Amino acid sequence: MLEKYYFNQYNHTDLNVYRCGMEDCKPGHFWGPALRDHYIIHYISGGKGIYQVNGVTYNLVKGDGFLICPYTIVYYKADLEDPWSYAWVGFHGLKAESCLNQAVLTANNPIFRYNKDDFLLDCFSQMIEAMHLTRGRESRLIGLLYILLSQLMESANSVNRQSKGENFKEEYIKKSIEYISMNYSRKISIKEIASHVGLDRSYLYSLFKEYLSSSPQDFLINFRINKACDLMGNSSLSIGDIARSVGYEDPLLFSKVFKKVKNAPPREYRRGV
Numbered sequence: 001m002l003e004k005y006y007f008n009q010y011n012h013t014d015l016n017v018y019r020c021g022m023e024d025c026k027p028g029h030f031w032g033p034a035l036r037d038h039y040i041i042h043y044i045s046g047g048k049g050i051y052q053v054n055g056v057t058y059n060l061v062k063g064d065g066f067l068i069c070p071y072t073i074v075y076y077k078a079d080l081e082d083p084w085s086y087a088w089v090g091f092h093g094l095k096a097e098s099c100l101n102q103a104v105l106t107a108n109n110p111i112f113r114y115n116k117d118d119f120l121l122d123c124f125s126q127m128i129e130a131m132h133l134t135r136g137r138e139s140r141l142i143g144l145l146y147i148l149l150s151q152l153m154e155s156a157n158s159v160n161r162q163s164k165g166e167n168f169k170e171e172y173i174k175k176s177i178e179y180i181s182m183n184y185s186r187k188i189s190i191k192e193i194a195s196h197v198g199l200d201r202s203y204l205y206s207l208f209k210e211y212l213s214s215s216p217q218d219f220l221i222n223f224r225i226n227k228a229c230d231l232m233g234n235s236s237l238s239i240g241d242i243a244r245s246v247g248y249e250d251p252l253l254f255s256k257v258f259k260k261v262k263n264a265p266p267r268e269y270r271r272g273v
Contacts, residue, residue, distance in 0.1 A: 023085065035072055036090070041088060050077050054072070112155070
């Protein structure tokens, strides 16, 4: 049995590790009914057991995980014949609930399954190793927790993609637009956008045409030009400054594109603002 703890009492930060560890449980080992004042994620590396919460009993095996929410009465017990081994991490913080929601883990949906590789177990192992650090322990633990949560988010995203069908196409569009809104001011390509959302460029094109009646390239251009229009009222910015602010290093190219979209060159458009 291996068990380690890390204590941190600062609840007002974004995310903090409160405790972490691994354990090979004895037959029938149990905890509860009781509650915690922080979140805990358990991940089962072998064996089996039960988890009870909100009147529901979950029979769990290797590759399953369960979430304990703060101030929620729970009970869990290792199987008598094949007791489970698990790793866990307890945490709290202002972003804890938001991160868990992105991983589709809530009080009403406290179970997840991850059995494609050892990624999660590696994260837990690295957390245990981080306990021996003297100066970088807290930062390392928080970083590993973010990595673990991000993997759960990605895993949940993959499951949702398979189950939502047509609705998930809209999610690709949403993520593409979010990426454009955060990166339009630098030189980005449609290939880069497609890669970010995990799609082939041609499929991204078909989705944009289906849902927005526009190609990704035309959407990016119009987005940049509309942002440029927002900046026209700032007299301290030259046309060149505005061009560079929306991703055009060449002011002449910017003017040409602007005129094509707005039917007027930038300087003429500005006079009417």
